[in-house]
Amino acid sequence: MLFNSRIFVVFAIAFFLFWPFARRTLNRRWAYIVVFSFFFYGWWDWRYVFLLIGTGMVDFLAGLAMERRPEQKRAILMVSLAANLGTLGFFKYSAFIASNVNALAAAFNVSSFLPEIALTLPVGISFYTFQSLSYTIDIYRGHLKPTRNPLHFFAAISMFPHLVAGPIMRAAVLLPQLEEDRRPTRGQLWMGLQLIAHGFFKKMVIADNLAPIVNEAWNGQFVAASFADWWLLVMMFGFQIYCDFSGYSDIARGLAKWMGYEFSFNFKHPYLSTSLREFWTRWHISLSSWFRDYVYIPLGGARRGELRGHLNMWITMLLSGLWHGAAWTFVIWGAIHAFFLSIERITRWPERLRRFPFGRAAALSFVMAQVAVAWVFFRSASLHQALEIVRGMFTLNAFAVTLSRTGLFFLGLGIAREVYVWHRPERPQWLPLRTAVMGELAWYACVVTACIFLRGAGSAFIYFQF
């Protein structure tokens, strides 16, 4: 079920209508969340609900077993990792691995021997697998006590706002919240409304209007007249994916607030970063912090010397790329980020550049350019296509911009919105509070109106495919 579908409106109304009654006792609250979340997930394909239950049960039982048999907790963790990563690998990477092994075999004149079965990828499998993994790893590390109630466990793992596209909520953060009867505060309700309105605006108005132009270009239907066209197109994709994904996160956080819960931040204006390192503290924060805590730091982080630090960072970024999709283009996307991060670490160019006049603006533009080049590989269907586009971006042939005005309008709107939200002016002293609040309410009415009249053709969220 998509947040931007009509059926979700009915679903959400039904959920919040009875939520005040359902949340009062523990089991009723958890059961209510689980039933609605499974319905939400099963709307796409009910068969995969059993997969969700199956992998979840492995982790739930692993948690209990680790508490009961601490001397065997390493082996139990391995079972949990094998079950989760095995399922993820089977659905997401089996065809990719098979095709690469077969290609390698062909290079040595050995005939293909692995079947390349294209399986339907269960929606959000990468997200809920990581959410579930954090539960057993945290128990193994002694950071979390296992819950004894499967409803409690599944309410945390499968809670519908974050189930299919994050933010990746760790069990250690969500389980304690679910133990309390949290009546949403006035602030949470208001903040939730703001987040949901902004989330829908980002998705329906900006991302969905940029999508057809970007898709046309990457499908080969648009012939860019100049390098400027390509840079603008890549910027459009950058804003499309940002508004699509952060819009989803905003809606998820807003819904959680209406339930009385708090989800972690997932985006903090990443395109206003002045270094790539800063970018990764602002982009998909729940995933990057997951990789930091469960991959990068366990590998040794930067504590074991500079070279080892670079190596660990490269491993983390490559895995992050692979997490996004079973294709070399995603791995290269991770590698490009790792490469630019390594250069940044060695040269410390952002700090140096920021000392100059307009250095901050220059650093921001340079980071944006690096991210844009990496996005080309992320979006492209093949390495060949990505290289063609990168060549187009760096062939200074002409300055003519032939892109549609609609696309430029929504790119401009996306940039303007981002800058406005970041530099939102405080209420001037002379403006009465009541007037300011009314102004804000009128603003949100405009946002709702824009979502209706400026909406693009509805489409699934990009991150669903991951």
Added chain:
Amino acid sequence: MGFLARISCRFWIIAVLATAMVVAVAHVRPPEGQFGTGLSREKFWLVKLRAPATYDLVLAGDSRTLCDLDPASMEQVLRRQRVLNFGFNVVALTPDYLQAAADKLDPSSAMRTLLIGITPRALTPVNAKLSGYDEEKNRDWDEKVFNWAMDPVNSPLRPIMPAAMLQYVLGTRVSYKDFFPNGWMSVSLRPADSTADLGVYRRIFVRNQISPKMYDAFLGKVRQLAASGIRVRVVRLPIAPGLFDQEETKSGFDEQALIRDLHANGAEWVASPPGPWVITDGSHIDAASAPEYSRRLAERLAPARILAATIGQ
């Protein structure tokens, strides 16, 4: 702050303000159509897909068929024949689509005819990928129910670009689309601009020529339909000269070869009635001109005795 501190009050104020804004925009925006057919775009597709198998003549093809051919005008010429326009936007002439069109023919009719409006685009992979027919057919049932139920507000709440709104308010440009129960979608661009779609046609055939596989599949389906007793007739509907040049030079379309292949597979080629016709946006005949074009085309389809009777009236 008083009542403004209460979230429910804030919620209701936003709801009231947003409703007022929506009503205001819906009031000043250009109307979708000019004839008031009482059918919204969403319901139009549903009606078309669910049309019963009671027709003698079904018109199949992409947006040119959809917009250029008015079944009511054709019925005036083809007396006692029931005509359905089964055209869709960006459709590909796949066996699946052609079969769906043929399924609308009355099995008991003695005059079962499928008129295919052919365009080079309709035999390209991009049309197959973006097929409007597939999009409407595969729409989720909840969306179909919602579209049906929300029919009265679908049109006023349709998205509109600020530029289009401004052009309408300034009176510089406005486009209309009307949806008729017989499957015709009339279009009008005021003022007419026969180069409006030229940009699209310049791009559409880039790395997207006629697919030999689709071409063969099309002929195969034509042969099968003709063999089943359906009279299959094919026409190439008119477009503006600039767009025609793009089709001729970039799409890989060979009209003469197609005519030969159609004859070899049991179909008939129908020459399009000579113009000039008002091509409102370069690729579709204007709403005011389409009925006349449809009548002229119907005259070419009509058996001599029916035509004589019609002219004699």
